Structure formats: structure tokens, C-alpha cells
Amino acid sequence: MPSSPRPGRPTSGARGHWALRDRPGIVWMILAVLVALAHPFIAESRWLMVHLVLLGALTHSIMVWSTHFTQALLKTRPGLDDRKMQSRRLILLLIGTSMTLVGVPTAQWWLTVIGASLVSVAVLWHGVQLWRRLRAALPVRFRITIRYYLAAAICLPVGAGLGATLALGLDDATHGRILLAHTMVNVLGWIGLTVTGTLLTLWPTVLRTQITPKAEGRATQALPGLITALVLLVAGALVDLRWLSLAALGLYAVSLLWWASAVLAPVRTKLPREFAPASVGLALIWWLVGIGYLLVRLATTATWADFADGFGQTSAIIVVGFAAQLLSGALSYLVPSVLGGGKTVVRAGQKWLDRWATARLVTINAGLALSLLPIPSLVRVIISVLVLIALAAFIPLLFRGIAAAATARRALADGPRPIEPRPSTNGPDHLPSIWSGGQLVAAVSALALAISIGVAGDPAAAGLGGLTALPGQTSASAPVAATGETTTVTVKALDMLFEPSSVEVPAGNRLVINLVNEDPTNVHDLQLMGQRTPRLPHGGAATLDLGIVTASTQGWCTIVGHRQMGMVFDVVAVGGSDSAAVTAPGGDAGHQTGSPGAGAAYLQSATPLLDPDAVVQDSIDPVLAPASEEKVHKLTLTAQELELEVAPGITQTRWTFNGQAPGPTLHGRVGDIFEITLVNDGTMGHSIDFHAGALAPDRPMRTIAPGESLVYRFTATRAGIWMYHCSTMPMTAHIAAGMFGAVVIEPEGGLPAVDREYLLVQSEVYLQQGTGDRAAGTDAAEVDADAVLAERPSLVTFNGIANQYDQEMLTAKVGERVRIWVLDAGPNRPTSFHIVGGQFDTVYSEGAYLLGPQAQGSGSQVLGLQAAQGGFVELTFPEPGHYPMVSHIMVDAERGAHGFVRVTE
Numbered sequence: 001m002p003s004s005p006r007p008g009r010p011t012s013g014a015r016g017h018w019a020l021r022d023r024p025g026i027v028w029m030i031l032a033v034l035v036a037l038a039h040p041f042i043a044e045s046r047w048l049m050v051h052l053v054l055l056g057a058l059t060h061s062i063m064v065w066s067t068h069f070t071q072a073l074l075k076t077r078p079g080l081d082d083r084k085m086q087s088r089r090l091i092l093l094l095i096g097t098s099m100t101l102v103g104v105p106t107a108q109w110w111l112t113v114i115g116a117s118l119v120s121v122a123v124l125w126h127g128v129q130l131w132r133r134l135r136a137a138l139p140v141r142f143r144i145t146i147r148y149y150l151a152a153a154i155c156l157p158v159g160a161g162l163g164a165t166l167a168l169g170l171d172d173a174t175h176g177r178i179l180l181a182h183t184m185v186n187v188l189g190w191i192g193l194t195v196t197g198t199l200l201t202l203w204p205t206v207l208r209t210q211i212t213p214k215a216e217g218r219a220t221q222a223l224p225g226l227i228t229a230l231v232l233l234v235a236g237a238l239v240d241l242r243w244l245s246l247a248a249l250g251l252y253a254v255s256l257l258w259w260a261s262a263v264l265a266p267v268r269t270k271l272p273r274e275f276a277p278a279s280v281g282l283a284l285i286w287w288l289v290g291i292g293y294l295l296v297r298l299a300t301t302a303t304w305a306d307f308a309d310g311f312g313q314t315s316a317i318i319v320v321g322f323a324a325q326l327l328s329g330a331l332s333y334l335v336p337s338v339l340g341g342g343k344t345v346v347r348a349g350q351k352w353l354d355r356w357a358t359a360r361l362v363t364i365n366a367g368l369a370l371s372l373l374p375i376p377s378l379v380r381v382i383i384s385v386l387v388l389i390a391l392a393a394f395i396p397l398l399f400r401g402i403a404a405a406a407t408a409r410r411a412l413a414d415g416p417r418p419i420e421p422r423p424s425t426n427g428p429d430h431l432p433s434i435w436s437g438g439q440l441v442a443a444v445s446a447l448a449l450a451i452s453i454g455v456a457g458d459p460a461a462a463g464l465g466g467l468t469a470l471p472g473q474t475s476a477s478a479p480v481a482a483t484g485e486t487t488t489v490t491v492k493a494l495d496m497l498f499e500p501s502s503v504e505v506p507a508g509n510r511l512v513i514n515l516v517n518e519d520p521t522n523v524h525d526l527q528l529m530g531q532r533t534p535r536l537p538h539g540g541a542a543t544l545d546l547g548i549v550t551a552s553t554q555g556w557c558t559i560v561g562h563r564q565m566g567m568v569f570d571v572v573a574v575g576g577s578d579s580a581a582v583t584a585p586g587g588d589a590g591h592q593t594g595s596p597g598a599g600a601a602y603l604q605s606a607t608p609l610l611d612p613d614a615v616v617q618d619s620i621d622p623v624l625a626p627a628s629e630e631k632v633h634k635l636t637l638t639a640q641e642l643e644l645e646v647a648p649g650i651t652q653t654r655w656t657f658n659g660q661a662p663g664p665t666l667h668g669r670v671g672d673i674f675e676i677t678l679v680n681d682g683t684m685g686h687s688i689d690f691h692a693g694a695l696a697p698d699r700p701m702r703t704i705a706p707g708e709s710l711v712y713r714f715t716a717t718r719a720g721i722w723m724y725h726c727s728t729m730p731m732t733a734h735i736a737a738g739m740f741g742a743v744v745i746e747p748e749g750g751l752p753a754v755d756r757e758y759l760l761v762q763s764e765v766y767l768q769q770g771t772g773d774r775a776a777g778t779d780a781a782e783v784d785a786d787a788v789l790a791e792r793p794s795l796v797t798f799n800g801i802a803n804q805y806d807q808e809m810l811t812a813k814v815g816e817r818v819r820i821w822v823l824d825a826g827p828n829r830p831t832s833f834h835i836v837g838g839q840f841d842t843v844y845s846e847g848a849y850l851l852g853p854q855a856q857g858s859g860s861q862v863l864g865l866q867a868a869q870g871g872f873v874e875l876t877f878p879e880p881g882h883y884p885m886v887s888h889i890m891v892d893a894e895r896g897a898h899g900f901v902r903v904t905e
Helices: 019-037 045-074 083-103 109-136 144-166 172-207 215-238 242-263 275-300 304-309 311-339 343-353 357-371 377-392 394-414 437-457 600-605 731-736 785-789 890-894
Strands: 486-494 497-499 502-506 510-517 541-548 553-556 568-574 632-647 650-657 666-669 673-680 709-715 720-725 740-746 756-765 795-798 808-813 817-826 831-835 842-845 848-851 863-865 870-876 881-887 898-904
Touching: 019 045, 019 083, 019 311, 019 377, 019 394, 045 083, 045 109, 045 144, 045 172, 045 311, 083 109, 109 144, 144 172, 144 215, 172 215, 172 242, 172 275, 172 304, 172 311, 215 242, 242 275, 275 311, 275 343, 275 357, 311 343, 311 357, 311 377, 311 394, 343 394, 357 377, 357 437, 377 394, 377 437, 486 502, 502 510, 632 666, 632 795, 720 731, 720 817, 720 870, 731 756, 731 785, 740 756, 740 817, 756 808, 756 831, 817 831, 817 863, 831 870, 842 863, 863 870, 881 890
Parallel strands: 486 510, 502 568, 632 673, 666 740, 756 817, 808 898
Antiparallel strands: 486 497, 510 541, 553 568, 632 650, 673 709, 720 740, 756 795, 817 870, 831 863, 831 881, 842 848, 842 870, 881 898
16 A cells, blocks of 8 residues: 555544534525425526536535545645635635626526635635645645646636626627537536546555556546636637537547546456445446547537537536436535544444445446436436435435444443454455345336336327227228239428328338428327337438238327327228227317318317418407507497408307407507497307496496397496406306407506507407317308317417417517516416516516516516416517517416517617
């Protein structure tokens, strides 16, 4: 063994409990576990989980333990960097980390910048103190370790600056380049150089073996290559030279392998027998896997945006496989060691940290490997939970280990201390091995059970969804003679459609389908006749050789929700026994599915498939006309029943005011008088109810028969956006059929001026079922009252026509102030109005400001409204582009409550 001190065996000054050293890292790990458990309810949860581990727990540990290892190696004079000075740095790091972890998810860039700056100052201060120690120390072996630490300390401020830049909201290509530079300079620089420098001496220490003679030399030789690789990698990303970043990452990998060839060599003769070296060793394997994965992605992705889009798997490898395992493995050795008390006390603590080691390690590593495969999402979720449990088990075990060490220390203090024999590292291993066949079986069984449960819960996603027999089709169809001919068709997956959506095949022909995914935003597959293609990314292709076709059948995309959105494909066997009708599972016999919009998607979800190629014929102008200076507003509203467009290519018989749904918008100020004459020109009784007026409803809101009229007069006494509607029973049907509108009442002095002002009224459309080709709207049937009562809308619209503002977009210019009034007419669905890429600086709801002009620096993401509620939002757009506006009740956005604001310079 070398005479140099082992950094894992601390000097007496480092022994004992130190809260600022021992607790923050554990707290960050606990918070990461909590965020993982509650991630569906936490904004930016993936980013938070990654940075709680890397920026929180791991960075804190690096600051603490690199200082400790430096002192153990150099033995500098006391007081050069005392505990009080170290505590100040750790407090500064804690404050900066906390500010960053709050600033990014809340989009407070100033807070992010301050936090990143404080973290950088703390790390640079840490680096200066390491350099002072190095200069003051006598020449000793393994000084190269401190040089690794110094290089690492320079990397983190660079990475923090790049991370703060990411918070600015960059275009896709720039974001991808900065993301690569930020990740690599932090993971391969700050973390990677620290790890490689530390393991030079720590690895043989935790493995309880000798340091390889060539280790120090190889580490010295590898450092220039690692630093050069990092500089070139970041430069290549920043100046958009992909080939340079690719070559630099390859150089880093080669340098790392050169370092590992000697530093990690002891494992060939001394396999890990404790959790600490096993966990650290597996973490290093995942580190190499992550670098290899990044190399492949850099070489194969077409654009920087594509590289950034697929970063989720890279994050999983880095955080779970590398960082979390490295941290738990290192702390499993270091924490009992620094608590001190002798071998008996240290082993009492380590015994707890070795508990269930085999089960934990197998679950983490096999589970992570499985989750990276193209498995069904439900299987991935269940396996991820098991991996999280295995990782989180380290935290209570650490606490139990610390408690056990304290108990052992007290026991020694109460009686004579036994003489402990010095274990020989040359003879048989003196510690029991962590490896357990029973735990291995238990871990593998748990993972197998997770896979089984996931497949059973979503068999279609696993490619096991069986074919459903069609009406009139028996399981044993009459045999069909093979014709010897082949029908080949190319099918494109695009915009939640298969194009074409069906193919006619002579019965007895062999069918070959070439599937191409032309959807730039989604993966798709096709399951048909018991076979399934792989899940294809954009541009991917696959072939299904389905053999001889004997009967009509149907296939679909197995991605969750895609089938319900209309991704079904029909095979019509011409001349087969059941070629007359193709019916979706659960549908009506005889309902044809050859046309877009019909079939399983509509019958299962009661939502017609919107044809993306259809054009809106009569779009509704969303501009809110300014309020006139008149104090008395007179208007005649005529109730009519007309065929109107409710979605591109789809019509319905609508019950309207003045031939439109929504009805005309009234716009005035507090104190104005409104005199409305209602004329019933329909075929049934109708009425009207103005929420903007306060008066007894008996007379003005009564139902009048066809041909009759009434006068409704009220004074607007309160500001807001108010609904008016027909109140004839069943009121749900009359509102759902289109008899509603908006009244905008401003305060007496008016509202602050804006550059543009729009009005959106959200409502639902309930189409009749079983009345012909519903997608084409040829029957123009009236509202389906049963569907209204069942709260099963076919469409959800802005201003009466689903998706109309996808084509006839709202417009604005950069820097203009835009006010958008929103009214939820229902009759049943709430809304959560949101503009993707925009932030509201003013939110007004039901007569009051939720976020007023005086709230400087604050913002809002949605305006939430129940049925019959209304308000407005204001915002400015920071740059040109197309900003989607949606109800963030996303199922309703997919039903048609969707549009765009086109912003130009």
C-alpha cells in the first residue's frame, strides 16, 4: 500500500457531525424524491428533478468532499481554510441554488441570474481556496487530484452562465446548442473532472485494495485531453460546428478510457463486496453509456432542435444511472468514515447502508435499462416507480446507519474497548459480501411483475391487443383461396390520420403495408391483423407483411389516445364473406368507416374527427368593436333556426339570435341603457336572459311562441363581461344549440387603451349520432339532447366554430398591447384559457382584477372560468411567431377550442 494518506480516512478535524456539511445534500435528495412522486402537479418537474440532484445534492457534495480530500492529501496547515470559511461558501451555495431552483420554474429570469451568479461565486471561491492549499503544501503524491478539482471549479461558472442563458427563451436551434454546451460543461466538466480526480485514490480505498502503480501517471496524462475536449465541445456547440462537438466528445471518451485503464484496474482482481464500490462502479458504467449515447445522438439527429427534443433519455442516464448512484455509493462509504469512532463504529453504520444492496442495485440498473427501451408507457411508469423506491431507500438507510454508529459509539464508551484484529487485505475477504441470490430473484421478480401489470393494463401499446370480431363475422370464416398476387400500399401517418385511411384488397391477395411517419411532432405505429410496426419517429418507416387477406378488418395506432383521435386504418376484403361492412369495435353494425372522421375514434369518444384539409367557410370576426358614445343601445334580436357551420366541413341546425351563434355582442359602459326587442321567428318557444341586468325575470325573460315578440329593457350597473342566453327549458339544449351571446360593460371612464381587443366565447356542440355521415355534416341535424345531458360534447368551440382560428388567425404585432375577453357560455364545460408562449400581465375575472396593472413583475398563465363566467386578459408578445390559444382543459382544446395569434414585426 502507498504511504500517502487515503482521503476516505479523514483527519481528526473532519470527524464528527457537521450539520452544514451533512444535511443539505440529503435535503436536496429528499426534495428530488418528493418532486418525482408529485411530478404531474409541479411545473417544470423534470427540470427540477434533474437539478435537485445535480445542482443541489451533487454540487453540495463536491464542494464538501473535494475540500476534505484536498486536506487529506496535502495536509496543509490548520487555519488556511477553516470550518467557518467553508461554512460561508456552503451558505452562499445554498442560497444561490435555492434561488435558481425557484427562478427557472417560475420564469423569473432575474432570480435565475442572481442564483446562478451566487453559485458561481461560491464555486470560484472554493477553487481559489483549493489553489491556496496547493501552493502552500509540500510536494506529495497525487497532487494531480487537486488540479482536476481546479479545472472542475472553472467549469461550473461557465455552465451556470449557459444555464441562465437557456432561461431567456431561445429559438429551437439555439436552445439545442446551448443545452449541449451547458450540460457537457457541467456534467463532464464540473462533475466529471471532480469524479475522475477523486477516484484516483478513493476507488481503491472503497474497494479495499492497492492503488495501481500506473494510476497517477495515466490520470496526469488524461487531464489535458479531458480539458481540451471540453473546450472544443463547448466551442463547437456555440459556433454551430456539429462535427467539432462530435470529435471533441470522442476525444473526451478516449481520454476517459485511458484514465480508467489504470485507475479502475483493481476491480479485475478485487470485485466489490460492499454497496459503496458496487454503486460507484455501476455509476461509472452508466457515465460511459451516457457519453456513448450522446455521441450517437450528435451523429444521427438532423438538427439541434431534434437533439434537444430527445434529451429525456440522456437526462435519465445522467441523473439516475450516473449521478444518483455515484452520490449514494460515495456517501455510503464517506459518511460512516467521517463520523469516526473506530472500525466497530464505522462498520455498524456501513452494515445498514449495505442492507438489501443486491435488490437495490439490480432494481435501479435493470429498471433503468428497461425504461430506455421502447416499452409501453404504463410499463415504463411502473418500472420507474420501482427504481425511485430503490434509490430513495438510501435515505432512511443512511439515517439508520448514522443512528447505529452512534449506538455503537456509546456502547464502547460504556465499557472496555475490545482489541480489533487488523484485517488483511491479502488474505480472504474479511467482510461479508452484499451479493445475495435471494435478493436477485426478488428484484427480477418485481421487475417482471411490473412488466406483466403494465402489459395487462395497456395490451394494445404492447402490441397484444387482439382483433375484435366484426358483426356478422364468425371466428372461423370460410376459407379463401390464395390468388398468388400481392397488394402493396404506402400509408402515411400525419396529423392524427392515416393517409389513405383504408385499402381495398381482393380476398386471397397478400397485403403489404409500408408505413411512413410524416408527422414532425409525434411518434406513430400501426397494429393490424396481429402484427405491429415499431413506434416510428418523424421520417421513420416500417413494413408490415400481413399475409393472405381473407376478411375485412381494422387496425390502429397503439399510442395512447391516438386511436381515439382517429388513427384507424381499414382493410376492406373485396369478395370476402364480410366485405359489405367494416365496423369499429363497439360501434353500430353497418356504420361505414371508410371516410375520414368515422369509425372507432368517433364512436368511442363521441367526437368527430376534424378534417385538417377542410376550410372554414364563414369565420366569425373575433375583433371587439369599440363601445359607442350612445347611452341608450337599441337592438332587435330575432330567434331563428338555421343550418350553420360548427367546424370546417361540418354543419348543424343551430338555434340562433340574428342568424349567428354566438349572437351579436353588445358593448357599453356602466350607466348605459339597453333596450332589446326579441322576435321569435323560429318553430318553437324561445326567450332571453341578460345577466348584465338586474330585474325580476317574470315578464322580460318569459318564453314567447313563434311569431311573438317582447321588449327587454335594463340598465347596466356593474362592469364585466356578461352572458345572455335563451332560458326556455330544457335550457341546456337551447344554449347548446347556439342561443347565447356576450355583453361587455366597461367602467364609466372606460378601460385603459390597448392596441387590439378581441372577444372569444367558448361553447360546446353536441352532434346527433347515427344520422348519416356526421363528419361531412350532410344531415345538419339538431342538437343531441341526450348527449347534452350526458355531458358528451362532440366539439368545443371559440365563437361557435371549432378550430376556425387555426385558419383565420388573430393578429398582433410585437410590443402591441392586446386585450382578449373570454366568456364561457357552456352549457356544461369550464375553460382554462391559455396562450402558449405568452404570459398575462393583467387578468380580470367576474368584475375584479386578479392581477392588476399595479402588480409589477407578476404574471399569470391561465384565466379559469366556470360556465357563464367571463373576464379578460392582457399581454404583449415578445417576438414574431404563431402563438396557440387554447382551453388548457386539453381534451377540449383537442375538440376544437384552439386557435392561433399570428404575431409579426
